[in-house]
Amino acid sequence: MKGMMLRSLLMCVGCLLGSTLGQPSTTPPPYQYQTCAPPNTTQLGNNLPAGTVMPPVPTIPSTFQVRVEANILDKKTTIVAEEYYDMLNNRAALRTITNNTEDYMIFDYTNDQIIYDVNGICYADDMKYDDNQLLFGMKLQHGSGVPHIYTTSDTLHFAKNNGLLYMGRKAVRGIQCDWWRSCMYWSMLQSNFTLDYYFTAMYTNYTWLEPDNSHVVPIRAEITGNQYVPQNNGASYKTFHHIYEYFDFRHSIWAPEAKFMPPRGLKCAGRKSTKPVPNLTAQYSYREEIVDSLDSAISQADVYYDYSYKLVRFDYRPGNVYPYYTSNPVTEIHDYSTGIAYAIDKTLGNCSIIPIQNASFDASINITVNQNANKQFYIRMKSPSQLFYLDNKTYSYEGQRTVRGVLCDVFISKRTDFTLPYISVPFTSTFEFFFLADSWTEQNNLGQKSITKDVPIQLAITTPDSVGYSVTYNLYDWTTEDPSFNRFDVTSCYTVDQKKSFIIEWPGTWDQSIAQYQNQFVRQVTQTITRMSHVNAIRIQKPTFNFDTSNIYFVATLLDVPQPLAYFSKMPNRYRQMSNDKQVTVTSAMDCARSCNDGSTLTGCMSFDYCPSNNLCGLSKSHTQDGSVVAGSTTCDHYDRTVDNTALMRSMDAAWTALKNSVLIGDFQFTVNVNGNPVKFTAGSIDENVKQNAQRQLSSQVLMNKFNMQINKNIPGYDDLVLTGVAIDDCASSCISEQSWVCNSFSYCFDTGYCVLSKLHPDTRPSVVVNKPLCDLYSKKYSADYQMIAGTTVLSSSDTIYQNIYTADQCAQLCSNYNGFNCKSFDFCDGISTCYLGKTHFYDVPQSDRQDSPMCNHFSRKYLADFQKNSRMQLLNKADRIIQNIPVDQCAKICVEQEAASCASFGYCGNSSECRLSTASMRNVGQVSSQPNLWCDIYSRTAFPDGTPYINNPQKYYAPPKSSGYSGGSMAGLAFGMIVLGLIIAVGVFFGYQKFRGSPMDNMAVSFVKDEHDA
Incomplete structure (x- = not known):
């Protein structure tokens, strides 16, 4: 919409409203003068009410928008326009509609450009060389050379300087207006014209109100004049007559962003x-x-990107596509250092290790040309x-x-x-x-x-x-x-034998400020491990940072190498046309892939053919995923390495040896900037006695009630097993279920999820317990494995007695760890600090041996504590003994007490109260099988009463009794204890008699209340 026509048609659109078309000529030639007719004073007086003074010259706001109807009478044409003027932000815009064409101009004075949108085609011109720059003015700001839009006052001053006259009041479109006239000359078009323009009326006792509460807005402008047109035979004049109607004038611009920018998605050629x-960072x-x-669909995805480690993870729902064929949410992790993708079904837990697909959003294809000019492709990370x-x-x-x-x-x-x-x-x-x-x-x-x-x-x-x-x-x-901090977890894709967890320690003096550098520390440790062990970053899983005042701890899991075929993309029924570099005889494609990955077979192996008909494996240094270098085959398949990387992959054992050696000889070193200063860290020790993210069990307070808690306490130096990233119930469950040794306590730090299991019970060495903020110490409550019968004694005739025992938990520990016989129960009398151990369970003793004792409590073993429950399962092919109509705890008791401890598990069906004892264990694959059953459960024996793992025929529990049953305390103390116990029993019988007889004779009653915190 460029050229003279637009300027001539719309030269008055901006004249009034601040979008001036040019400056007046100061020295026009004689023929350029045009004299405005003076106002008719008689008419003026008739139009104005008596005593009314002439209104002030109208002003235009610095920001406005208006719709204009331009009627070009001499052309018999109407043009519709929208004008947007923003002097404060140095910009303007004009939209016109004529001849069924919509044009839009944006005047970008800041960048010295006019942007055109003509019927959806956008381009930009330099404002200095564009004719339409005069539509909104073109002046330099403060002599800086920067184009700037004319102010609205510039135009009105220009009109006033050319003889601005007030013509009175007149109705226009039914609106009472003030009428102004000016005579002008436009040098660019060599035109003289008279301009009449009308603003809403304003004077002392009358004001016309606009929709946006404006008082003075333009309503109409009418221009009549003639233009000097030079011709060969002399000058001539061309007359013109335009009327401009202004509608919907507003003192602000609605949705200004949309007015001063091209439509969304429209790119403008030539725009600066x-x-x-x-620029995006390397990690995000x-x-x-x-x-x-x-x-009409919405989906979500989470993306984790690490260019330095060549890792990408995205969580999404893939739909019915390879390799998932499910709508379950999945996690897909791409390792571009190997070309391997880990596809994990988050609902089922399935994991597929496959080559990265070239259609993946994060994959880019590199194209190379080999010596035979055949195209070869490999995938790289974007x-x-x-x-x-x-x-x-x-x-x-x-x-x-x-x-x-x-x-x-x-x-x-x-x-x-x-x-x-x-x-x-x-x-x-x-x-x-x-x-x-x-x-x-x-x-x-x-x-x-x-x-x-x-x-x-x-x-x-x-x-x-x-x-x-x-x-x-x-x-x-x-x-x-x-x-990378625990975001690329692929441990579920590997078996237990393919993972090795470890802990590295850095001795020193540390405070809380070191915590803010944990990300930098973890990255430096990970990079050092990759360098020392020659493994890629994804094989270092679950990195965890922790510290105390004397050590920094790094715990992680080292993974084994993926299965060899995962490195290669398969092209079925294809083979290389040229001869391979090495041929070997194998029995499977997996063996062929292993040979390609083994540098000793062929250095730089990039692809191979496998022909199962003759067990032929053809290895090649060429890298071909597509092109004419492969041909069809009915007996062979072609496998091509997904990425351009043939670095050797160390096994887990070899990598672990290299890592351990680097720590032991002092080579495991790196530097981290701490508080702005470089600090060199040298690892002091390394150990592999670590478990990470223990298997979760159902959380309950019953589990935590098996431990005594000490707030803000710890026992440093007794870390027999470390777990990381776990909840407190996971920590407690791991302590209870530990199979290889007896866990007697654990410490748990709530701020980091750091859990340390220990063989040491704090009661045996209370002096080693120290303060540690945000961490609590939990010691095993042995009495939790026993059922208490309050106010009762059964073992008054026991020959195994301990004195100076101050809690029921200490007594329970003695019973659980006793080797002289299979301790099934104990009496604890806190009044005399005495513990009695017994061979008999409460329910197995005669009624006559059960006596009331206000000062004593009896505890009998909970046999179910030695079993792990598998709910809603039924034993199938192993039931050595079946017992009907007994409760489940009685079934557990029979299994534990079975001769030679041969009972390894039992099944119990609650609907029939049936107990099925078995010498086979669910823990040993292949010995016994099961099937789902709504009413039955399987209980697998996991431990002996002292907490040690269950094994068949344990001799320690069936050794001959020792000659002396007195295991603690002096004989004198024992004699005194027996006397006191007799007195207590006598007192208990007396009070029991009084209780059943009626009220006390002297209206006095005595009750013994046990403090729960004492047990």
């Missing part, structure tokens, strides 16, 4: 890019919402910017726009490198990227940093109508912290 495309994570308008297609040089900065209520910088690119799997013909896509504006900040809930720049907010992709694809990615929780 005043802001570079943001985010959550994205994918809005597919074509399919760079941080490539992941979002930000590497392309076609992006231009389009200004600022609000999306999701956030002010953003907008970048637009037209590109042809975006493809869709179902479209074979090339097409051009539009990428519109929104980044958080510099005036905004984002604070995430992770890590140490608060992000202030280069934060992506939204990516919108559109394609031509012929393709019909559009998608919007809304990006949330953008985090540039190191995502």
Whole structure:
């Protein structure tokens, strides 16, 4: 919409409203003068009420918008326009509709450009060389050489200087207006004209009110004049007559972002890019919402990206596609150092280890040419910017726009490198990227940093109508912290034998300030392990940082190498046309892949053919995924390495040996900047007695009631087993279920989930207990394995008595650990600090041996504590003994007391009260099988009464009794204790008699209350 026609048609649109068309000529030639007719004073007087003074010259606001109907009478043409004027931000815009054509001009004075949108085609011109720059003025600001828009007052002063006259009041379109007249000359068109313009009336006793509460707004402008047109035979004059009607004048611009920017998704050729495309960091994570308008669908995904470790993880629902074929949520982790993808079904827990697919959003294909000029392909990881297609040089900065209520910088690119799997013909896509504006900040809930720049907010992709694809990615929780800290967990893809957990310690003096450097510390340790052990980063799993005042601890799990075939992409029924570099005889494709990975067979092996018909394995240094170098075959398959990397993969044992040696000889060193200063760390020790993320069991307070708690306490130096990233119930459960030794206590730190199991019971060495903030010490409550019968004694005739025992828990520990016989119960009399051990369970003794004792309590073993329960399962092929109509705890008792301790498990069906004892154990695969059953449970024996793991035929529990049954305390003390016990029993019988007889004779009663905290 460029050229003289627009200027001549709309030269008055800006004349009145601050968008001036040019400055008046100060020395016009004689023929340029035009004299305005003076106002008719008689008419003026008739129009104005008596005593009314002339109103002030109207003023125009510095920001406004207005709709204009331009009627060009001499052309018999009407043009509709919208004008937007923003002097404060140095910009203006004009939209016109004529001849069924819509044109839009944006005057960007800041960047010295006029942006045109003509029927959806956008381009930009330099304002200094564009004819339409005069529509809104073109002057230099403070002599700086920067183009600037004319102010609204400039135009009115210009009119006033040319003889501005007040003509009185007149009704226009039914609106009472003040009428003004000016005579003007426009030098560019060599035109003289008279301008009449009308503003809503305003004087002392009368004001016309506009819809937006404005008092003085333009209503109409009428221009009549003639233009000097030079011709060969002399000058001539061309007359013109225009009337401009102004509607909906507002003192502010509604939705200004939409007025001073091209429509969304429209890229303007030639527009200056005043802001570079943001650079993304090497590590980041985010959550994205994918809005597919074509399919009317919304989906979500979480992405974790680490370019330094060559790792990408994304969590999503894949649908019915390879390798999942499920709608379950999955986690897919790509390791580009090996070309292996770990596909984990988060619902079922299944894990598939497969090659990374070249259609993956994070994969890029490199193309090389070998000596035979045949194309060869391999996959590589996209760079941080490539992941979002930000590497392309076609992006231009389009200004600022609000999306999701956030002010953003907008970048637009037209590109042809975006493809869709179902479209074979090339097409051009539009990428519109929104980044958080510099005036905004984002604070995430992770890590140490608060992000202030280069934060992506939204990516919108559109394609031509012929393709019909559009998608919007809304990006949330953008985090540039190191995502490698426990984000790429693939341990579920490996068996127990393929994992080795370890702990490394750094001695020193540390305080809480070291915690803020845990991410840097973990990354440096991980990088040092990869360097020392020659493994890639993904094989170092579950890194955990912890510390106390004397040590820093790093706990992690080392994984074995993946299965060999995972490194190669299979091309079925294909083989290499050229001869291979090495041929070996194998029995499987797995063995062939192992030979390719083994550097001793062929250095630099990149692909192989496997022909099962003759067990032939052809190894090749060539890297071919596609092209003419492979041909069809009915007997062979071709396997090509997914990435261009042939580095040897060390086994777990070899890597562990190298790691351990590096610590022991003092080579495990690295530097971390602490408080701005480089600090060198040298590992002091390494150990493999570590478990990570123990198997969870159902959480309950019953579990925690098996331990006594000491707040803010710890026993340093007795860390027999370390667990990390667990809840407190996991820690307690691991202590109870430990199979290889007896766990007597554990410490748990609530701020880190750090758990240390110990063989030491704090009661045996209370002096080693120290203070430790945020950590609590839990000691095994042995009495939890016993059922208490309060106010009762059974073992008054026991020959195994301990004195100076002050808690029931100490007495229970003596019973559980006693070797002289199978201790099944004990009496504890806290009044005389005495413990009696017994061979008999409470329910097995005659009624006559049970006596009331206000000062004593009896405790009998809970046999179910020695078993692990598998609910709703039934034993199938092993039932050595079946007992009907007994409770489940009685079934457990019979199993424990079975001769030679041969009972390893039992099944119990609650609907029939049936007990099925078995010498087979569910813990030993193949000995016994089971099937689901709604009413039955299987109990597998896990421990003896002292907590040691269960084994068959334990001699320690059936050794001959010792000659002396007195195991603690002096004979004199024992004699005194027996006398006191007799007195207590006598007193108990007396009070029992009085209780059943009636009220006390002297109206006095005595009761003995036991403090729960004493047990």
